[in-house]
Amino acid sequence: MHVRRPATLASLAAELGVSRTTVSNAYNRPDQLSPELRRRVLETARRLGYPGPDPVARSLRTRKAGAVGLLLTENLSYAFRDPAAIGFLEGVALACEDSGQGLLLVPASPEREDVAAVHRAGVDGFIVYSVPDDDPHLAAVLERPVPTVVVDQPELDNVDRVGIDDRAAVTQIAQHLIELGHRRIGVVCMRLARDRNDGFVTVDRQHAAHFHVQRARLEALATAFAAANVDWTTVPVVERFDHNTACGSSAAAQLLDRDPHLTALICTSDILALGALAEARRRGLRVPQDLTITGFDGIPEAERAGLTTVRQPVLEKGRAAGKLLVNAADHTRPRTVTLSTELVIGTSSAAPRMSEERWFGP
Amino acid sequence: MHVRRPATLASLAAELGVSRTTVSNAYNRPDQLSPELRRRVLETARRLGYPGPDPVARSLRTRKAGAVGLLLTENLSYAFRDPAAIGFLEGVALACEDSGQGLLLVPASPEREDVAAVHRAGVDGFIVYSVPDDDPHLAAVLERPVPTVVVDQPELDNVDRVGIDDRAAVTQIAQHLIELGHRRIGVVCMRLARDRNDGFVTVDRQHAAHFHVQRARLEALATAFAAANVDWTTVPVVERFDHNTACGSSAAAQLLDRDPHLTALICTSDILALGALAEARRRGLRVPQDLTITGFDGIPEAERAGLTTVRQPVLEKGRAAGKLLVNAADHTRPRTVTLSTELVIGTSSAAPRMSEERWFGP
DNA sequence: TATTGGTTCTGGACCGTTACGGTCACTCCA
DNA sequence: TGGAGTGACCGTAACGGTCCAGAACCAATA
Incomplete structure (x- = not known):
């Protein structure tokens, strides 16, 4: 032979x-x-x-691989089912296509703490999207001698960053609800750390959150509502590790079971909010008359459902990250791109009913 | 310095x-x-x-890159907006993640006939998804000395293949409509070749189609309807280059303008069918009483809309392709995986109204 | 005729690593 | 005491290209 x-x-x-x-x-x-x-x-x-x-x-x-690495520590199935994540991915892919670069999805499941995949990736740079700030994969990326762009992450030395002003965006939602007269609110947020905690969240855990975006949003909510004389420690916050509408529903149920007098549920993503809407419907609560629900992201489904939310340019976020990386060599770093958001007032928010408002009357 | x-x-x-x-x-x-x-x-x-x-x-x-290349010659924006394509992508990503392989999206826009990206991809194998069979990128992939899996493509020498039985699936739809009594049908299909042709399709063009899946579906329709004594040359077929609901709408409009007596529109994808549904609504046509509409793929949106369609396991398709590639070395090739499909009868199909049927009466 | 310039092709260094087949010292046991 | 066995480390040869400085050749110019 x-x-x-x-x-x-x-x-x-x-x-x-x-x-x-x-x-x-x-x-x-x-x-x-x-x-x-x-x-x-x-x-x-x-x-x-x-x-x-x-x-x-x-x-x-x-010394050129002709490809860009993308690190989504998220379980892939969730990433591919979240329209916001898909939009981001599309943006990155478009930027890469424009510059003829390949896009390498680095396999990094959260369970398997196997950082080897990061070491083995033959790429000219990395984009890191929404991972906990103590993620070992992120640490491994930062050790690689290639330019890196982090997205929806806290700032890091010598690393480009793309994001939105989460505090400002969430403050808009809070103001909107405060102006409508809501004082008894509940919050549904996404996972705050790498450990699973499906349930109520202490204030300590909120501050210690390893997901920058979630932490920023909760802190901004706390600040805004404190300014309206709402004691944040009394505001129930429910966390969900997974990210789908079923989680939104069960989280909403958890909040409403604990306190049926809540007049508004603030969700830190549209997916969760859509789940909350379903739960409200299931309980016979009219939205917005009986319950106000807000989301975050501005995905098409949310728009169709008339959700009050914050629209963020997910595709642009991906594109900006890709562009930043592609011409990383030309510029001194770090650079930061902050994209603008827009409060979208839908039909899921309104003033609370009088019967509820009276709790705060004279 | x-x-x-x-x-x-x-x-x-x-x-x-x-x-x-x-x-x-x-x-x-x-x-x-x-x-x-x-x-x-x-x-x-x-x-x-x-x-x-x-x-x-x-x-x-x-001699190992630790990554798999994925070639989607489709314009990326369309791929990322087609739930079926996303499901496929997710399946591939899952298979890769399982085996610790990276997934490299090879940039290959249809306009730029730049095959260099294929040559520059440092990968251990390729997955090629739904490209025209005369695509230069596909040819470039086949020249690379690495295992390849084609998906929704005609068989090739020494290349593994994953797909469904498009003919059988589409025949089921045809039978369903024939049994209901439909004889005046119109067809909306996706692009048939690399050149843009938004409009009616000659039978010649149908046979010369470079997209294997579309060709197979049209041929199966022709066969099935011929058996029911429908002269296929009289059946209007409209093609759309792009793939979104707007195209489905305009294609349906084009068919109904030409022949208002059509009782059924067969669409070769759910996305197109959803667009057709919208157009029917716009015209005040009741579905299914006035017009039957069918799709293909079984995406969640279609299910929600009650569309009669064929459900195909898109995620499994991706996963199968990934697995085939990952253990390509262990087996002799070529291997073929044919996944099963399921006819889903929704509320968008029914017997045509009598007034229409009479055209075929005694 | 010598010089210049342009085109075409060459040789060797280099990119940073891992595979392979050793060597060497040391222990163990009869 | 000597031979086998073992653990720890090493040297060399790839892996398959691209880069760079120059050689060889030829035609045009001074």
Whole structure:
């Protein structure tokens, strides 16, 4: 049995009686050799089954991988079911496509704390999207000597950042509800740390949250409602580790079971809010007359449902991250891109009913 | 200005006075050296800022890239907006994650016929999803000396394949409509080739279609309806290059403008069917009383809308493709995985009204 | 005729790592 | 005491390219 070694640049060169450089030039710099010789090279390549220069060897020599790594520590299934995450992914993919870069999804499940995948990724840079700030994968990325862009993460030394002003956005929602007269509110938030805690959240846990975005939103809510004389320690906050409408429903149920007098539920994502809407419907509560519900993200489903929410430009976020990385070499870092958001007032928020308001009357 | 060259295995080894092999072993084969020396190596690495073995150099040496390439020649924005494509992507990602492989999205816009990205992709194999069979990117992939899996594509020599039985699935739809009594039908299909043709499709173009799936579906429809004594050449078929609900609407409009007596519209995707539903509503046509509409794919939105459609396991399709590739070395090829589909009868199909049926009466 | 300039091709260094097949010292046991 | 066995480490040879400085050749110019 003769196992034919695949042809290489060297074997092609030998066959043709030219130097390796010349063969290389035939592929990469056609102007560096005569058309006739080039034709011969390519023809012989075809004859010998030479598939063209090996991409890995080329990357080693040129120090360019031609790809960008994307780290979503999120369980992939959740990422692919969250329209906001998909929008982000699309934005990144578009930016990469524009610049001819590949996009490498780095496998990093939260369970398996296997950082090896980060070490093995042949990429020219990383985009890190919404991972806990103590994530070992993130730490591994930061050790790699390539430019990095973090998205929806706290600032880090010498790392570009893309995000929105979560505090300002959430404060708008809070103001909206405060102006409507809501004082008895409940909050549904996404996971705050790597450990699972499906239930009520202490204030300590809120402050210690490792997901920057969630922490910022809760803190901004606390500040805004404190200014309206609502004691934040009395505001029930429920956390859900997973991110889907079922979680939103059960979280809403948990809040309403504890305190049926709540007049508004603030959810830190549209997905959760849609679940909360379903739970309200199930209980026969009219939205917004009996219960106000707000979301966050501005996904199409939310818009269709008439949810009051904050629209954030998820696609632009991805695109901005991609662009930042692609021309990272040209600029001094760190740079920060803060995208603008917009409060969308839908039909899921209104003033609380009088019977509820009286709790705060004279 | 002193530009510090980043540390390498060799420089680390020199600093420590050990061989490069030993440093390599410190990272890859801890059992090959004493714990004490290993500790020293890693400590010195930290001190020198050595980030661990270079992934590209390692790939070159080990002949493993640790990643799978995914080729979606589709314009990315369409892929990320098509729930079926997203489901597929998720399946592939899951399979990759399971085996610790990265997933590289190869940038290949249909406009730019730039095949270089395929040549530059450092991957151990390719998955090719629903591209025209004359696509230059596909040709480039086939030239690369790595295993390949094609999905929703015609069979190719020595290439694994994943798909469904499109003919059988579409035949079920046709039978369903025929049994209901429909004879005046119109068809809305996705793009048939790389050139844009938003409008009616000749039978020639149907047979020459370069998108295998679309061709198979049209041919199966033709066969099934011919068996029911419907002359296929009289059946209007409208093609849309892009893939969104707006296209479905305009295509339905085009069909109904041409022949208001159509009793059923068969769409080759749910997205198109949802658009057709919207157009019917706009025209005041009741579905299914005045017009039957069917889709294909079984996306959640379709289910919600009560569409009669064929459900295909898109996630499984992705997962199967990923698995096939991951253990491609273990098996002789080619292998074919054909996944099963299921006719879902919703509320968008019913018998045509008598007034229409009479056209075919005695 | 010598010089210049341009095109075409070459040789060798280098990219940073891992595979492979050793060597060497030391222990163990008959 | 000597031979086998074992653990720890090393040297060399790839892996498959690209880069760079220059050589060889030829035609045009001074």
